[in-house]
Amino acid sequence: MLxxxxxxxxxxxxxxxxxxxxxxxxxxxxxxxxxxxxIMPIIGVITGGIDYTNKFIQLAGEPQTTLDAARKAGATVAYGNFLTLLINFLIVAWILFLIVKGMNRMKREKAAAPAPVATPEDVALLREIRDLLAKQKVG
Structure with missing residues (x-):
């Protein structure tokens, strides 16, 4: 078994x-x-300095100013955290797409360049005869 x-x-x-x-x-x-x-700081600058990691909607409890306090107070929808994770996912998916696309291109290039096929012996003999006849006509 080992x-x-x-x-x-x-x-x-x-x-x-x-x-x-x-x-x-x-x-x-x-x-x-x-x-x-x-990325998130750039998005923050574009949107006027908004820090998305601390954005939330508090559904229950006393209104809070930070995400951690809001989570402790009750039901909270942390859409800023979701947005950050969504951007993470899109970046990973895009990079993996580019990697797979590059690998597929390399496989196609490798498969597209097959090894040269050896000329059959009878065809090689016919070419040799043709070349000899051509030399006799010229000379």
Whole structure:
């Protein structure tokens, strides 16, 4: 049983999956930084300095000024947080789309350039005979 588990765990697909998860976690941190540190401040400037991460609609309890306080007070719709996560998702989806598109293009280019087909022996002999006859007529 231990041997079977070792074979399963060390198969290429399992290792590839583990590497993908690790890279995905690092990529997630990068995307979060791009959204929170670059894109959202630009959107905030375009919309007049609005910080979307702290935008919410409080449905219950006393009115609050911060998202954390509003969540503690009762039902709260944190649409700013949703907007940030939506932008994260769109960035990840776009980058993955570009990666897959590039990989597909490389596969097509590789498949489009097949190895040259060897000339059949009888055709090669006929060409040789033709070339010899052409030389005899000229000379």
């Amino acid at each position: 041997k079977e588990f070792k074979e399963f765990a060390l198969k290429g697909n399992v290792v590839d999956l583990a590497i993908g998860i690790i890279i995905g976690a690092a990529f997630s941190g990068l995307v979060n930084s791009i959204v929170n540190d670059i």
